[in-house]
Amino acid sequence: MKFSIKYLAFLVGALTLTLTLSSCDDDDNNDNDFDFGGVYVQADQKARPAINTVFVDASRKDEFNETTPSQMGGQFATAFQNKLLALNAGYTTNALGLDAATFTSVLATDVLNVATDKPTTFFDGTNVLTGRNLTDDVIDVELLLIFGGPDGSANPGLTSDNVDANDKPFLNNFPYLASPW
């Protein structure tokens, strides 16, 4: 009995796949002569800005790029914590109240958090990590969290790169990014 249900499920699965594939072939609105087959393998990955740059040692940069985010924490959290303390030996907590272990375990899983019910921003004084706008000065936010201490006042020479905006204004409408130089 168990076996036959399993077999039935397999058949249904196979049929669905066949239908899906053939429905794609039947769709004559598009250029179905293009080949979309094959398997594509991860070469690079990115979410939060400059994470690989700042926290991953040169010898492991390729490895980080080729790791799926759900595996990153386990493989990289300790290295991230060591790097944070190498960058800022005096690190205690940051403006988010995160100690070194907590902060780096968050960073080691390289995903960009996005809210669908709030304004999107890396940090706007109220909202934290609800997305990333083109205008967000993300480097200053990261420098502040790495070097700024619990209230953001530590290491004042290291908490802003003093480049606060893009070299071209962004567009108000799609595609938003400015035309090339």
Added chain:
Amino acid sequence: MKLKIFSTLATVLFFAAVFMSADHIDAPKVTNSSQDIADFFVFQGANQNNLVFATTVQGLLSPGTTAAATFDENTLIEFNIDTDGDNVEDLVIQAIPRDGKMIVFGPVAPSMKGTESSILSAATRTETEITLYGETAKTGSNNGISVFAGPRDDPFFFDLGAYSAIIGGNASSFANPGTDTFAGTNVLAVVVEVPKSLLGNATALNTWVETKLKR
């Protein structure tokens, strides 16, 4: 002797830092390749019911080299969206160039998760001609989804030179004013605007972008 070792180390660190800016040129294997991701953004569109996913690849193009930069037909650009907080993708938006067009599938639940993907060519398809250098932006749309692909000004801004000097032990603080290392440079961009209603009901998403090379 000690000093010499220290200065050698500082030099090595300085060069290491220069060659791995903000994921722009961050790692030996992908540097100067079509797979090299420079940046990633997710933000609310001009229509607040939409989210915009944008990524840039092949960073630090000078105006003189931009016209020759092209997307690679063997490189899939994949936006990943986790809707249930486990950092595993539940939806993907896949962008693949074919014959001068950028063809985008999704958002759709992936058939494979993790480091390997197949292209979900039966999913909602939105395509645009790839905008060439010097052309006005061309866009395509379908079902409320909009797509752009082509060269843009690099939207990133950062004094990478000063950062590298600090990491290398050659400076103790940032300059003021700073110098935007990415000023005057271009990238290849893919921008996809999607109605939030196509992304499920979760109010908190985890997102990232990957480039995947055909095996």
